[in-house]
Amino acid sequence: xxxxxxxxxxxxxxxxxxxxxxxxxxxxxxxxxxxxxxxxxxxxxxxxxxxxxxxxxxxxxxxxxxxxxxxxxxxxxxxxxxxxxxxxxxxxxxxxxxxxxxxxxxxxxxxxxxxxxxxxxxxxxxxxxxxxxxxxxxxxxxxxxxxxxxxxxxxxxxxxxxxxxxxxxxxxxxxxxxxxxxxxxxxxxxxxxxxxxxxxxxxxxxxxxxxxxxxxxxxxxxxxxxxxxxxxxxxxxxxxxxxxxxxxxxxxxxxxxxxxxxxxxxx
Amino acid sequence: xxxxxxxxxxxxxxxxxxxxxxxxxxxxxxxxxxxxxxxxxxxxxxxxxxxxxxxxxxxxxxxxxxxxxxxxxxxxxxxxxxxxxxxxxxxxxxxxxxxxxxxxxxxxxxxxxxxxxxxxxxxxxxxxxxxxxxxxxxxxxxxxxxxxxxxxxxxxxxxxxxxxxxxxxxxxxxxxxxxxxxxxxxxxxxxxxxxxxxxxxxxxxxxxxxxxxxxxxxxxxxxxxxxxxxxxxxxxxxxxxxxxxxxxxxxxxxxxxxxxxxxxxxxxxxxxxxxxxxxxxxxxxxxxxxxxxxxxxxxxxxxxxxxxxxxxxxxxxxxxxxxxxxxxxxxxxxxxxxxxxxxxxxxxxxxxxx
Numbered sequence: 001x002x003x004x005x006x007x008x009x010x011x012x013x014x015x016x017x018x019x020x021x022x023x024x025x026x027x028x029x030x031x032x033x034x035x036x037x038x039x040x041x042x043x044x045x046x047x048x049x050x051x052x053x054x055x056x057x058x059x060x061x062x063x064x065x066x067x068x069x070x071x072x073x074x075x076x077x078x079x080x081x082x083x084x085x086x087x088x089x090x091x092x093x094x095x096x097x098x099x100x101x102x103x104x105x106x107x108x109x110x111x112x113x114x115x116x117x118x119x120x121x122x123x124x125x126x127x128x129x130x131x132x133x134x135x136x137x138x139x140x141x142x143x144x145x146x147x148x149x150x151x152x153x154x155x156x157x158x159x160x161x162x163x164x165x166x167x168x169x170x171x172x173x174x175x176x177x178x179x180x181x182x183x184x185x186x187x188x189x190x191x192x193x194x195x196x197x198x199x200x201x202x203x204x205x206x207x208x209x210x211x212x213x214x215x216x217x218x219x220x221x222x223x224x225x226x227x228x229x230x231x232x233x234x235x236x237x238x239x240x241x242x243x244x245x246x247x248x249x250x251x252x253x254x255x256x257x258x259x260x261x262x263x264x265x266x267x
Numbered sequence: 268x269x270x271x272x273x274x275x276x277x278x279x280x281x282x283x284x285x286x287x288x289x290x291x292x293x294x295x296x297x298x299x300x301x302x303x304x305x306x307x308x309x310x311x312x313x314x315x316x317x318x319x320x321x322x323x324x325x326x327x328x329x330x331x332x333x334x335x336x337x338x339x340x341x342x343x344x345x346x347x348x349x350x351x352x353x354x355x356x357x358x359x360x361x362x363x364x365x366x367x368x369x370x371x372x373x374x375x376x377x378x379x380x381x382x383x384x385x386x387x388x389x390x391x392x393x394x395x396x397x398x399x400x401x402x403x404x405x406x407x408x409x410x411x412x413x414x415x416x417x418x419x420x421x422x423x424x425x426x427x428x429x430x431x432x433x434x435x436x437x438x439x440x441x442x443x444x445x446x447x448x449x450x451x452x453x454x455x456x457x458x459x460x461x462x463x464x465x466x467x468x469x470x471x472x473x474x475x476x477x478x479x480x481x482x483x484x485x486x487x488x489x490x491x492x493x494x495x496x497x498x499x500x501x502x503x504x505x506x507x508x509x510x511x512x513x514x515x516x517x518x519x520x521x522x523x524x525x526x527x528x529x530x531x532x533x534x535x536x537x538x539x540x541x542x543x544x545x546x547x548x549x550x551x552x553x554x555x556x557x558x559x560x561x562x563x564x565x566x567x568x569x570x571x572x573x574x575x576x577x578x579x580x581x582x583x584x585x586x587x588x589x590x591x592x593x594x595x596x597x598x599x600x601x602x603x604x605x606x607x608x609x610x611x612x613x614x615x616x617x618x619x620x621x
Contacts, residue, residue, distance in 0.1 A: 022512025026505075045547040046487070048590065053543075056586045078575055084516040084532045085583055087540055089480070093501035094487055097494050112381075112497060116504050123508030126521045127395055131402045138269050140400035140465035158431065168429075169407035173461045176415035176431060183429025184407035 009067020016080045017061070025122040030054075030088045033095040040098075050091050057085040092119075144247040145170040149178050151244065151251065152222050154259055161222040162201060162215060164249070181218035201225070208233040212240060212254075221257035224249050272458045276467045280452075281474070283347050284308040290350025292557055293357055298485055301478025305538055306561060307350075308475060312448065312530075313567035314342060319444045320614075323423045323436075324621070331421030335447065336454055374492065381496035388503035389477055392521060396469035401522040409526050410464045412446040417453035417460040438621045442614060443574045445527030464525035472524045476533045477503070483541050486548065527572035535569045535576065536583070543587050552594035554603050562607050570614040577611040577618075584608050 021027045037050045061082045070076040096115045103111045136143045145167055152159050153175070160179040163171055168184045182195035197214040200207060201223075208231045215223055223240060227250045236242070240252040287310045288303030315335075322334050374382065411428035420426065424441035427434040449468070453460040458467070480502045481495070488494040509517035516532025523529050542562050546554055554562070569580035588604045596604070 020512055020514045022514070024508075024511025026509065026511050026515075043548075045544075048593070049540075049544050049547055052590075052593075053586055056589070057582070060582050060586075080514045081516075081528070081532070081575055081579060082582065083514075084536055085540075085579060088515075089502050089505045089517065090483055090487075090537075090540070093498050093505055096501055097488070097498045100497060101494060112500075115501060119501065119504045120508050122511075123505070124510040125508055126510035126518055127399075127507075128510065131522070132395070132399045133402070135398055135400040135465075138273070138466060139459055139461035141461055160431075169402070169404050172411035172428060172431065173406055173414060173464075174459070176411060176418065176420070176426075176428075179431035180429065183427070184404055185429050188404070 005067050005071045006064070009064060009070045012070045012076055013062060013066060013079070016077065017083070020080045020083050022124075024124050026088070026092075026119075029118070029122045030086065030092050033091045036095050037091065050087065050094070054086055054091065057082065060085075139174055141170045141174050142167070142247075144249055146174055147246045148224055148249070148251065149175045151246075152178060159222065159259060160218065160220040161224060162197065162218075162220050163224045164226055165198075165202065167224070167249075181215070181220045205230045205232055208235060208238055212238040215240075215254065216257075219257075221254040221259050223252045223254075225252075226250075269458075269462070272456055273462055273467050273470075276452055276456050276458060276463060277470045279456075280308070280311075280467075280471045283343060284311060284475075286347050286354070287311065287350045290347075290353040292561060293354070294557065298482040299478060301474060302482040305475045305478050305482075305534065306564075308534070309538065309561065309564040309568045310346065311343065312571045313564035314346065315339060315448050315451075316444070316567045316571040318342065319423075319447055320442065320617070323441045323444060323447075324617075326421075326423055332416050332423055332447070332450070333421055335423075336451055339451055340455060378492050378496055381493065381500055385496055385499045385503055388500065388507065389474065392503070392507065393470060393473060396473065396521065396524065397466055400465065403523050403526075405523070405526060406464070408440075409446045410449075410461055412440070413449040413453060413464055413525075414460040416447055416450035417463075423447065438618065439574060442618050442621075443527055443570065443572060443576065445530065445572050448571070449525065469524035472530060472534060473520060476520060476537065479534065479537045479541060483537070483544065486541070486544055527576070531569060531572040531576040531579065535565055535572060536579065539565050539569075539580065539583050543583070543590075546587070547590065547594070552591055552596040553600045554607075559603060559607070563610060566607060566610045570611055574614075574618060577614045581608055581611050581615075584611075 034051055034054050037047055040047075061079070066076070066079055070079070096118070100108055100111045100115060137146060139146065148161065148163070148167070149171060152161050158177050158179050160181060161171065162181050165187050168180065168187060171178050171180060172183070182198045185193050186195045186198050197211075197218060200211050200214050206225075206229060212235070223235075227245060227248050229250075235252050239254055239256045241255050243251040243253045245251065281304050284304040284307030285300055287307030288305070289300075289307070291310065292303065292306045318338050319335050322330055408428050412424070415426055415428060415431075416423065423444070424437045425433055425435065449463050450460060452458075452467070453463045456463075477499070480499060484495040484498040488498065506517040506520060509515040512518070516529070516536070519526065519529040520533040539562070542558060542565065546552065546558060566580050566584070569576040584604070584607050588601070591601045591604045
């Protein structure tokens with residue numbers, strides 16, 4: 001068991017460090033800056049805070065005592081946050097600034113541009129990834145989600161809606177009067193759970209009677225699906241009537257469900 | 268996009284923080300108004316933690332979110348008012364004694380250029396934070412939690428934010444009630460919690476981080492403005508190019524300012540580092556009374572933002588404690604350094620016991 005704890009702990013910590021290091025050379029640049037500080041003639045307290053403190057933080061991160069935590073706790077991946085204690089930005093930028101001032105004043109602007117280029121080359125622009133999109137509204141939530149929530153809203157009570165996976169994270173950020181039969185935890189892989197209804201609604205061809213039973217079991221009168229979703233049988237044959245569409249989504253309402261008002265006739 | 272109400276939230280946070288920082292920690296004004304705001308924010312967060320934790324633990328039919336709102340909504344104006352009175356008294360006293368030293372900010376062309384580059388970089392970051400949405404799955408928990416408490420729901424951390432069903436008290440999250448603070452703002456200003464989280468938080472918190480770096484630059488370069496502004500430009504670019512991995516705290520700063528861990532990594536930890544740097548820079552290692560109180564508020568803020576924040580703050584404080592021995596600090600100072608760990612140890616004890 002001890003051997004297993006050591007192997008698993010060591011692997012997890014080194015993986016964590018590697019993931020923190022990522023694809024760039026910023027961590028390497030930091031380590032170079034720390035070494036530079038160690039051999040430079042700076043104030044002693046600065047060397048202590050930049051060099052000794054950084055070594056201390058790295059030692060805490062790599063100390064084998066975490067192996068026990070890793071073995072018993074599933075949330076051990078957050079240990080990388082210990083590395084947040086490393087004063088990376090301060091040390092790198094301090095060393096670069098001091099280095100620039102060793103240059104003759106005339107070429108310092110060029111040195112400044114070089115320092116900026118070095119940081120850009122060692123890192124990677126945060127905004128260059130697929131997760132950033134122009135905000136559609138002041139909530140930073142897709143318009144389709146806002147429209148769905150406004151459509152199903154019933155004053156003074158909660159209402160439950162089943163939505164496609166890509167909308168699970170957004171619905172309850174906009175309003176928590178809308179409940180979900182299953183939430184984001186079902187798409188979190190090993191950290192989440194499974195939900196039968198979600199599996200049914202994510203099938204290539206949705207088994208209509210089984211899906212309807214599942215929705216009723218969860219007291220879910222509204223179903224939102226992508227407009228290209230395929231059903232084994234028509235939803236209307238099982239009491240779910242088409243309400244409206246938003247963007248690429250179609251909304252259905254269970255005509256047999258009581259949602260506080262005679263909604264179908266109301267519409 | 269609605270502007271007035273979200274702008275009012277940001278102004279209120281920054282103004283209240285600044286007034287508190289200036290009033291109670293007046294000497295810090297020399298390090299800039301932004302730094303005073305950073306310090307004041309620690310007081311706002313620390314007080315919020317002290318009010319909210321007992322309410323969360325002992326909540327029942329009569330005690331809940333409304334209790335936190337009622338107490339905090341009275342406490343904060345009272346603290347701000349007290350800070351304001353203190354500031355006015357200090358100013359009057361200074362005028363009476365003829366102490367009118369006010370440093371004029373005179374910049375040469377090079378300094379203006381570097382400062383302009385820095386402000387342009389920060390403005391760009393704020394623009395991206397406000398007008399671009401960053402999809403992060405964790406928002407489904409944290410923002411939804413703020414959203415649920417921003418309405419009529421009174422029970423704290425009982426409902427599963429993913430679905431809405433009642434799950435029982437989630438202590439793992441309940442002991443770091445940063446989303447409740449956002450919910451408080453949403454309730455008071457009647458702005459959707461999603462807007463407070465996604466728009467107001469970056470506008471309020473990103474400048475605070477830079478104010479802390481500004482103070483660090485001031486400390487490192489002892490009044491050399493050109494060096495400081497170059498340092499700030501480099502820091503801004505360093506932060507923007509921290510996308511080499513998903514895990515650096517700076518990534519959280521530019522992508523998820525609404526989550527407590529962002530505040531931990533980019534406000535609490537840098538401010539704690541500044542305080543340690545400040546303490547270390549003296550000829551004799553000692554923690555002044557005001558710094559001691561400030562660090563206590565930083566430790567409380569660390570607990571507010573994340574449960575793991577308790578551990579990170581303790582690791583930093585333990586390093587500080589060891590350093591007090593290396594610097595041959597007197598016993599009283601060592602005891603002071605050790606006692607700083609008490610708030611986070613208490614929070615961890617609560618976490619273990621509950």
